[in-house]
Amino acid sequence: MNEALLSRIGDAVLRGQLPSIENLVREALAENIPPLQIIQGGLAKGMAAVGVRFKAGDYFLPEVMVSAKTMAAAVAILEPLLESGTRIEPLGKFLIGTVSGDVHDIGKNIVSMMLRGAGFAVSDLGVNVSAERFVEAIRKERPDIVGMCALLSTTMPAQKKTLEAISAAGLRDQVKVMVGGAPVQAKWAEQIGADGYAPDAVSAVDMAKELLGLVSGTD
Amino acid sequence: MQIVGELINTSRGAVHTAVDNLDAAFIQGLAAKQVEAGADYVDVNAGTFVGKEGDKLCWLVETVQARVETPLALDTPDPEALRRALAVHRGRPLINSITGETGRWETMLPVVAEAKAAVIALCLDDAGMPQSAADRLRVAGKLVRGLEGAGVSMEDIYLDPLVCPVSTDTSAALAALEAIGAMRREFPGVHAICGLSNVSYGLPKRRLLNNAFCLLAMQQGLDAVLLDPLDRSLISLIQATQTLLGKDEYCMAYIQAVRENRLT
CATH class of the missing domain: 1.10.1200 (Non-ribosomal Peptide Synthetase Peptidyl Carrier Protein; Chain A)
Known part of the structure; x- marks a missing residue:
């Protein structure tokens, strides 16, 4: 029975059924399914299926967003219940921001949302983030990965500058660096010495997992 | 309706390759086709050539103008590249573009004022991406007053409301549409321009949304547009x-x- 209910929960995430997720989660809790199992065996599987469909071109951005919202609504109910026993450790700490001179935030926000959905702790520095602010935040927050977004070909050089500032501050060994944004390509990432690049938010999650040596896949 | 042909942009792979190889025939063919299809301006953008944008932009201007009489839209946020492109451009171009962001405004304005050209002004300032129609109108007011103060005539100003995707905010198109209507009422003589492809980001059959948006925007008073004239x-x-x-x-x-x- 539990399996069937968990699969309905995964399905609700996949279909972005925000209004019904709360009842399903409460039902699962009433059946004494542990919160962690609801997350891992239900919600996360649904979200993974969303990623697969998005990459295949069968799902579109608004659908991904509604699914992520549905998952977040369920996690909000479950997380307080986890505190008492099993706390979920985040997969890793991700620091994200749009580089200096660039105020585009939509892509960055979607990536943040997908990372949170996948279990990362995300710290968002916002837009027009100077190299100094990135460096300062790395010192303070000690993230595993730093993600830099640039939506203009003219602000791409700021990714390079920020990377250089991170190196100059002696922090390059402590973090993995990912770059993204519409004009950014894998070649550019390689050229400036970034560790990873992703063409979209779903791939960004996969790349982040890969950089931390976590197995990426459907569960 | 003034049409700015958008195809000569190095973010398109084939154009990047052609510019890289100085393939004049390819670029001139693309320019001529757009003009035949009704383009009033031919946009030229070499933004992917980081560090060499000025050289490539000048080459594009000279190459395209060797073939067509139509003025060009000089598409760069870099004042130095713009200055050089203006120096080789014949006739009266459309500068694409200035914004209200402090750094960009201060460095671009002298170049724009000196050029005596038409200019696209994006409704963007230090407050970041505008959300509502009111945000856009506030920035538009600042831009129009500032450009006028620098001697640019109202008829040479093309305000771009900045169109955001409906896929991440379903009120985004409406905000831009309302802004277009309000700009045209508030600043008589000033033009309203926009690109069409942002609105459909993240959705299937994008062209359908782009086209519907264009018609709605025209109803609000859009009188210039960046698009593919071959469509x-x-x-x-x-x-x-x-x-x-x-x-x-x-x-x-x-x-x-x-x-x-x-x-x-």
């Missing part, structure tokens, strides 16, 4: 909409376009 169905829709909006005396332009087999 005959869009050009046809725009002509039909002009006629419906009372901008085609005796419907003559429409009839003429049909006779010349330009509409689909």
